[in-house]
Amino acid sequence: MPDTxxxxxxxxxxxxxxxxxxIALACATFRLYAGDRVALIGRSGSGKxxxxxxxxxxDVPTGGILAWPSLGAGETLLPGxxxxxxxxxSLLEPLTxxxxxxxxxxxxxxxxxxSRAVADSLATFGLESLARKLPxxxxxxxxxRVAMARASVGNPxxxxxxxxxxxxxxSTGRALLDALDxxxxxxxxxxxxxxxxxxxxxxxxxxxxxxxGALIEAVAAGERI
Ligand SMILES: Nc1ncnc2c1ncn2[C@@H]1O[C@H](COP(=O)(O)OP(=O)(O)OP(=O)(O)O)[C@@H](O)[C@H]1O
Ligand SMILES: [Mg+2]
Numbered sequence: 141m142p143d144t145x146x147x148x149x150x151x152x153x154x155x156x157x158x159x160x161x162x163i164a165l166a167c168a169t170f171r172l173y174a175g176d177r178v179a180l181i182g183r184s185g186s187g188k189x190x191x192x193x194x195x196x197x198x199d200v201p202t203g204g205i206l207a208w209p210s211l212g213a214g215e216t217l218l219p220g221x222x223x224x225x226x227x228x229x230s231l232l233e234p235l236t237x238x239x240x241x242x243x244x245x246x247x248x249x250x251x252x253x254x255s256r257a258v259a260d261s262l263a264t265f266g267l268e269s270l271a272r273k274l275p276x277x278x279x280x281x282x283x284x285r286v287a288m289a290r291a292s293v294g295n296p297x298x299x300x301x302x303x304x305x306x307x308x309x310x311s312t313g314r315a316l317l318d319a320l321d322x323x324x325x326x327x328x329x330x331x332x333x334x335x336x337x338x339x340x341x342x343x344x345x346x347x348x349x350x351x352x353g354a355l356i357e358a359v360a361a362g363e364r365i
Contacts, residue, residue, distance in 0.1 A: 142176075143328070144171050146170075146171070146195055146206070146298065147171050147172075147209055148168050148195075148204065149204055149205040150167055150205070151169070151191075151204035151206050153187070164187050164190040166352070167354040167355065168194075168204070168354070169204075169355070170355060170357070172330050172332065173330065174210075175327075175330060176330040177330075177345040178330070178344055179340065179344035180192070181336070181341055181347060181348070182350030191350070192302050193224075196218055196222050197214030197216075198218065198224065211297060211298075219291075219296070220296060221298070222296055224301075224302070225299070225302055225304050231275040232275070235274075236272050236273060236274060237270045237274075237275075238258050238262065238271045240286060241289045241290045242255075244294040250294065264319050265285045265286075266285070266319065267282075270282060284306070285316055288301065288320060292329075295329065297329060298331075304316065304333060305337060306336070310339065313339075317340065
C-alpha cells in the first residue's frame with residue numbers, strides 16, 4: 141500500500157458574508173497516495189480552488205478532518221512538501237523568472253546546486269530564453285509555465301495545480317503536461333490538477349468530481365476511497 145499523503149473525512153469550508161453562510165465546499169472525503177495522478181473537475185464555483193487551498197494547508201476547514209499522515213502539520217507543507225500552482229498569476233513581480241523558480245529551494249535552505257536545479261527546471265519547461273525576464277514581460281501562458289517550473293523544482297511530495305493550462309492553447313498545454321510527466325517519471329510525487337479541459341483530465345489516473353459541493357470519485361480506483 142503506498143503512503144497516504146493527504147486524508148480527508150467530510151471536509152467542508154463555509155464563509156460568512158454579511159451574516160449569510162456561503163458553502164464553498166460541502167463535503168470532501170478522499171485519500172491521496174504517493175504517486176497518484178488526479179484530475180479535479182467540476183463546474184465553475186464548485187469548490188476546486190477551495191479544496192486545493194485546503195489540501196495545501198493554506199486554508200483551514202470549517203468542519204471535518206484533514207490530515208497529512210506522512211507529511212506533517214498543515215502549516216509546514218508549503219512550499220517544500222506541497223507545491224501549489226495558483227489559478228491566478230502568482231509570480232513575484234520584482235524577481236526574474238530564474239529568481240522566482242529558485243524561491244522554493246531558497247526557502248527550504250536546499251543544499252543542492254540551486255543554479256543548476258533552476259537551469260534544469262527552466263530547460264524542462266522550455267523556458268531558458270525567459271530566464272532573465274520579469275513577470276510583467278511574460279504572457280499569461282508563459283507565467284503559467286514558470287509557475288509550474290517553480291512548483292516542481294524542489295521535488296515536492298505533492299503538486300497541486302489549479303487550472304495550469306487554462307491560458308494555453310491545446311498544443312502548448314499538452315507540451316506543458318508532457319514536460320511535467322517527464323519530470324515526475326520515476327518519482328513518487330502525487331499530482332492533482334484542477335481542470336475544465338477533458339483532454340487534461342483524461343491523462344490522469346483518477347478523476348475527482350465536485351457535484352453540488354460534494355467530492356465524488358467519478359471513475360477508477362474507487363476501492364481506494
Ligand atoms: N473568500 C471567499 N469568500 C466567500 N466566498 C468564497 C471565497 N472563496 C470562494 N468562495 C465561493 O466558494 C465557491 C467555490 O469557489 P472556488 O473558487 O473554490 O470554485 P472553483 O471550482 O475553483 O471555480 P472555477 O472553476 O471558476 O475556478 C464559489 O461560490 C465562490 O464564490
Ligand atoms: Mg478555481
